[in-house]
Amino acid sequence: MSRKLRIVTAIALCAVTYILPAASALESQPRRIVSGWIPYYSVKSVIPFIKKLPSATATTPGAPVTCEANEYSPTDIATLNSSYLYTNKDLMKEIMPFWYTLKSPTVIRDDYATGNPSWPIADALCLIRKTGLKVIPTITDGTDKLVLAGYLAKSETRSAIVASIVDLVNRNGFDGIDLDFEGFAFVDANTTWAKTAPNWTLFIKELSGKLHEAQKVLSVTTPYAFNPSEKQKGYTVYAWAEIASSIDRLRIMTYDYSVAKPGPIGPISWTEKTLQYAISIMPASKVFIGLPGYGRDWITSIVGNCPVSAPPGISMSAKAATFKMSYASTKATIDQATPVFDEKNSEVTYSYVKSFNGLTAKGAATSCAVSRTVWYQNDRSYTERMNLVAKYQLGGSALWTLGMEDPSATLAMRNVALAIAPDVVLNALTVENADSAVIGFGDLFTLNGVITLKDKTPISALSVSIEMKRSGENSWAKIAESTTDANGAVHVAVRPARSAAFRLTTSGTWERADSVSNESFVTVNPRVTVQFPASVSHGELFKVSGTLLPRTAGAQAQLQRLQGGTWQNIGATVATDSEGDFVLTTSEQLRGVSTLRINIVSALQSSISDKFSIVVR
Numbered sequence: 001m002s003r004k005l006r007i008v009t010a011i012a013l014c015a016v017t018y019i020l021p022a023a024s025a026l027e028s029q030p031r032r033i034v035s036g037w038i039p040y041y042s043v044k045s046v047i048p049f050i051k052k053l054p055s056a057t058a059t060t061p062g063a064p065v066t067c068e069a070n071e072y073s074p075t076d077i078a079t080l081n082s083s084y085l086y087t088n089k090d091l092m093k094e095i096m097p098f099w100y101t102l103k104s105p106t107v108i109r110d111d112y113a114t115g116n117p118s119w120p121i122a123d124a125l126c127l128i129r130k131t132g133l134k135v136i137p138t139i140t141d142g143t144d145k146l147v148l149a150g151y152l153a154k155s156e157t158r159s160a161i162v163a164s165i166v167d168l169v170n171r172n173g174f175d176g177i178d179l180d181f182e183g184f185a186f187v188d189a190n191t192t193w194a195k196t197a198p199n200w201t202l203f204i205k206e207l208s209g210k211l212h213e214a215q216k217v218l219s220v221t222t223p224y225a226f227n228p229s230e231k232q233k234g235y236t237v238y239a240w241a242e243i244a245s246s247i248d249r250l251r252i253m254t255y256d257y258s259v260a261k262p263g264p265i266g267p268i269s270w271t272e273k274t275l276q277y278a279i280s281i282m283p284a285s286k287v288f289i290g291l292p293g294y295g296r297d298w299i300t301s302i303v304g305n306c307p308v309s310a311p312p313g314i315s316m317s318a319k320a321a322t323f324k325m326s327y328a329s330t331k332a333t334i335d336q337a338t339p340v341f342d343e344k345n346s347e348v349t350y351s352y353v354k355s356f357n358g359l360t361a362k363g364a365a366t367s368c369a370v371s372r373t374v375w376y377q378n379d380r381s382y383t384e385r386m387n388l389v390a391k392y393q394l395g396g397s398a399l400w401t402l403g404m405e406d407p408s409a410t411l412a413m414r415n416v417a418l419a420i421a422p423d424v425v426l427n428a429l430t431v432e433n434a435d436s437a438v439i440g441f442g443d444l445f446t447l448n449g450v451i452t453l454k455d456k457t458p459i460s461a462l463s464v465s466i467e468m469k470r471s472g473e474n475s476w477a478k479i480a481e482s483t484t485d486a487n488g489a490v491h492v493a494v495r496p497a498r499s500a501a502f503r504l505t506t507s508g509t510w511e512r513a514d515s516v517s518n519e520s521f522v523t524v525n526p527r528v529t530v531q532f533p534a535s536v537s538h539g540e541l542f543k544v545s546g547t548l549l550p551r552t553a554g555a556q557a558q559l560q561r562l563q564g565g566t567w568q569n570i571g572a573t574v575a576t577d578s579e580g581d582f583v584l585t586t587s588e589q590l591r592g593v594s595t596l597r598i599n600i601v602s603a604l605q606s607s608i609s610d611k612f613s614i615v616v617r
Contacts, residue, residue: 029424029513030417033389034091035251035288036399037138039098040115045403046084047127049119050076064474067126084403085131088410091417093514094134095402096178096219096251100168101142105151105160108168109142125172129474132516134175136219136249139165141183148183149192152199162207169216173475176217176248177207184237185223193237201242208246215478219249221398223256224274234274244282251398252278254385255292259320262298262373266290268346268381272388285395285510289385293404295328295376296320300351304368307358314356314370324404328376335374346384349375379408386416393510422508424454425515429504434522441527441549442495449490449504449517458488462506466492470500497550499523526550528598528609535615538591542614544584548600548607551580555602559584562595562611569599576600588616 038046056071069077080086085095099112099121112121128135141148151157169177184196208218220243225234240250254271258264271289278287298320306314323331328348332339337350351374357367377385382405389396397413399405431437432446439445447466451459466480482490494502501521508514530546548555556573576582588594594616598609 029421030091030414031420031422031513032091032093032508033386033394033396033417033420034088034399034413035094035096035396036092036291036402037096037098039401040111042401042403043097043112043116043119043124047086047124048076048079048083049116050080050127052123064472065120065122065126067123067130080127085128085133088414089131089133091414092131092133093396094136094175094217095128096398097128097135097137098140098180098401099137100139102139102148102161102164102181103142105157106164108139108164126474134217136176136178136217137168137174138178138180138221139168141181143183145183145187146192148181149188149196149199152196152203158199158203159206161203162210165207166210166214166216169211170214173473174216175475176211176219178219178221178249178251180221182223185235188237190237193235197237197239197242200237201239204243205246217248218246219251220247221251221253223253224270225277226274227277227280240278241281244286247282248286249288249395250278250282250286251288252290253400254290255400258296258375262296262300262320262375264342264345264347264349264375265292265294265296265377266347267344268384268388269344271385275388275392275394279392279394284393287392287394288396288398289388289394291382291385291397291399291405292377293325293399293401293409294322295325295348295374296322297331297372297374299370300373301371302368303371305360305366306356306368306370307366308361309358310356310368314368323376325376325378325409326404326406328378328406331374335372337374339374341378341380346377346381347375348378348381349373377409379406379412382409383412383416386413390416390420422511422513425459425506425508425513426450426452426454426456427504427506427515427517429502429517429520431502431520431522437521438523438525440525441497443524444493444495445522447490447492447494447502447504447520449484449492451484451488451490451504451506451515453512458484458486459512460484460486460488462488464490465505465507466494467503467505468496468500469503470498476503494522496522496524524550526552526600526602526605526607528600528607530598530609530612532596532612532614535617536588538588538616541585541587544586544596544598546582546598546609548576548580548582548602551578552576552602553578553580555580555600555607557582557584558599558601559586560597560599562597567597567599570596588614591616 050072052071101109101111103109165177211218222238223235225240226232252274255266257266257270299318335352337352339348339350342349352372354370360366428450430448432448434445451462462484464482465478467476468479469476480492482492484490501519503519504517506515527549528546532544533542536542544559553576555576557576558573559570560567561570571586574582574584594614595611597611600607
């Protein structure tokens with residue numbers, strides 16, 4: 001189905017910016033085009049630190065952490081549901097916790113633990129995963145000048161870094177990794193880039209292969225780059241063209257254009273130019289535009305000699321002060337300034353003067369006038385940059401950092417996301433050949449899915465992923481793939497070894513939204529196989545052996561005899577070995593036919609074999 005592209009327009013009137021959303025889009029599911037970073041030092045700005053009730057069941061050592069609603073107070077749940085992350089999750093597919101630093105080929109430092117000593121990472125991740133968002137944490141370069149470049153130059157250390165990253169992802173059940181190795185750009189000299197770039201490419205290809213084997217995402221965050229044939233090339237060390245086929249996301253830092261000297265944070269023409277180059281060498285869906293949630297305030301001149309009572313750091317060599325966009329309006333009021341929207345750069349700017357009167361260190365009267373210039377982006381800036389997402393059909397935006405923007409800017413992103421909302425896809429799952437969603441080990445059942453548009457039009461030839469989440473796990477794993485038929489249906493036979501939840505997912509396109517079906521939980525009852533003699537002599541020892549399926553070690557097997565209409569235990573229990581096997585030894589004293597069975601109790605559930613009979617001579 002073709003769609004007419006609708007771009008939200010920002011109209012400036014009387015120094016106020018108004019956002020005009022498309023009316024019909026308000027009834028739609030917004031396009032999920034927002035992503036962003038959550039630094040370890042500001043996790044609480046997007047999701048609250050809530051503690052479980054004392055009555056909450058303690059987690060068994062080694063078991064996954066849970067975060068169900070009944071484990072928290074109603075007040076805390078209300079706070080969670082009103083948090084930035086939970087109220088804006090419909091705009092996002094994924095977030096990037098900015099929590100890790102590479103220190104050596106085998107050491108990745110956990111910065112989250114340092115910044116949140118009283119809030120275990122497992123608890124925070126559990127609450128984040130409840131949003132349904134993919135978790136793709138960021139790793140930064142924590143090595144010294146040229147050290148990481150040296151590691152990548154050697155195949156042994158390069159592979160060791162790959163192994164460390166893959167282990168971090170798999171061990172924590174992350175959905176992928178985001179690399180933010182800015183040392184190449186801002187620490188190493190640009191004369192080293194030509195030597196580093198090929199090794200960086202080898203590293204990306206090796207890491208990509210390992211992550212993709214595990215169905216994980218590889219995201220790369222870098223400063224800007226332009227077409228190498230042009231005079232201004234940008235940061236060529238990141239070799240976009242060479243890594244394009246290996247990465248899943250390219251998040252461009254389209255900010256920090258002005259750092260040492262006053263100027264715009266990320267001029268829109270400069271931003272669009274790097275986007276145009278990126279989409280010329282890779283699918284636009286991989287490309288994400290960076291949005292700054294901060295502004296800068298530079299000192300431009302100092303007239304006079306400032307008193308000792310003046311704020312520290314007043315110097316022409318001082319770095320620009322930074323502030324959150326959400327504080328910009330308050331700051332302008334304090335500075336007694338009138339912000340002006342700069343049309344060319346699509347940013348807000350103003351200048352102001354602060355005067356300080358007092359005494360010198362020697363007690364003499366003195367004064368100074370400090371002139372300053374401020375630049376930052378606002379809701380109109382965000383609208384115009386999100387319109388670039390629509391114009392080029394990009395993967396979305398990447399905010400540094402989530403929650404720093406003004407609420408009006410968040411609304412601006414939502415309005416664009418609604419204006420370019422894709423067609424909603426309905427995804428329904430049912431289970432066939434399972435009695436009340438319960439089967440025995442080794443039994444086969446069928447997952448039936450129907451994928452349609454909102455008006456019930458079937459979507460044919462659509463790739464559908466079948467995903468499974470076993471009991472006690474927090475993340476979903478893809479186990480199969482199918483394609484819808486002319487009726488929008490898929491039928492997939494499944495034979496799981498353990499109880500698990502199942503769902504169907506489809507990836508979105510620019511025209512259609514991605515979709516997730518309802519979850520169906522199927523209980524798999526273990527099966528006990530038994531080997532026994534057909535007949536034995538009375539008083540003679542004999543053996544009954546068997547196997548617990550799925551194979552489970554440490555379960556307790558108990559032989560039982562049917563006696564007087566009830567089952568009675570015989571002898572002591574025996575633990576199953578690592579293969580789930582067991583051997584029980586017993587004897588029968590009375591001649592006749594003895595009816596027996598095996599009862600096995602494990603940590604998860606009990607299982608009973610079919611009854612069997614032995615002739616006692």
